[in-house]
């Protein structure tokens with residue numbers, strides 16, 4: 221069953237450079253209990269999407285479309301209703317823990333505050349719950365009186381996960397929870413998040429450009445390029461058999477595939493390329509790709525691909541592998 225259904229979402233920012241179209245025409249669904257990875261290069265619009273779901277974007281934003289959560293359009297809620305929903309029904313682990321946490325409040329107090337303000341718990345009870353939550357994310361509750369600067373990067377991420385899951389939301393949005401961590405810590409945080417969301421039966425929107433983590437814990441994946449979703453499908457299938465030329469290029473950056481960066485420059489968000497936004501960097505592009513904006517095509521096996529090459533064949537296999545190398 222669909223927990224979250226995003227329909228025709230457009231998010232743009234008014235800036236001195238013009239209108240930055242950070243998300244365009246997004247249709248995306250998250251089912252109850254599933255892990256959806258949103259992947260794509262830096263700056264493609266992933267955080268914008270995650271924050272738009274909770275209406276956490278800056279004042280210069282314009283949002284259009286519908287964000288249906290359990291049938292309610294979040295864009296139509298009052299600010300007060302939205303405040304009540306945040307954390308309780310949809311939790312978020314923000315991209316930068318050192319910015320998200322209050323430096324002058326102890327970890328335990330920050331967590332306890334969530335229970336006091338949302339659940340109306342008294343001091344004692346809130347502290348007890350905060351201690352339990354710290355234990356759940358693998359932090360010794362005896363450290364609750366410590367401040368954020370006393371924690372390592374990995375421990376701070378654990379705190380962020382504790383805050384995100386504190387009220388047992390049905391959906392957790394985790395924005396780059398493994399960024400900047402060493403390999404071993406990254407693995408621990410990935411295991412922690414996937415274990416906890418399963419245990420709590422929460423759905424997870426994992427926003428990451430770490431493809432290895434995405435491959436490891438996601439049920440489905442959505443690939444974003446220049447503010448558009450260019451491919452969605454079962455994670456295993458996308459990683460083993462990427463369809464969109466951009467997904468292919470992205471996967472070539474994995475260590476086992478030789479760490480080749482996607483060739484060419486990232487696109488402008490103020491004046492995005494005509495036709496297919498990926499065409500200037502695409503190894504398969506034709507003249508039509510410069511003119512026609514591809515739609516998100518439904519393929520077999522719950523796969524969607526936004527690429528003209530699939531309009532005629534309808535099958536990912538039909539893009540010749542050699543073409544990518546020429």
Ligand SMILES: Nc1ncnc2c1ncn2[C@@H]1O[C@H](COP(=O)(O)OP(=O)(O)OP(=O)(O)O)[C@@H](O)[C@H]1O
Nearest residue numbers: 233235240242261262263264265266267268278489
């Ligand atoms: N508040 C804002 N005002 C103006 N432009 C913004 C704002 N927030 C984001 N943008 C622009 O929107 C685009 C998408 O940014 P976003 O942070 O969503 O990307 P991202 O995929 O999360 O990147 P990263 O992987 O680096 O975290 C970028 O071009 C960015 O400069």
Ligand SMILES: [Mg+2]
Nearest residue numbers: 266267268315
């Ligand atoms: Mg981001």
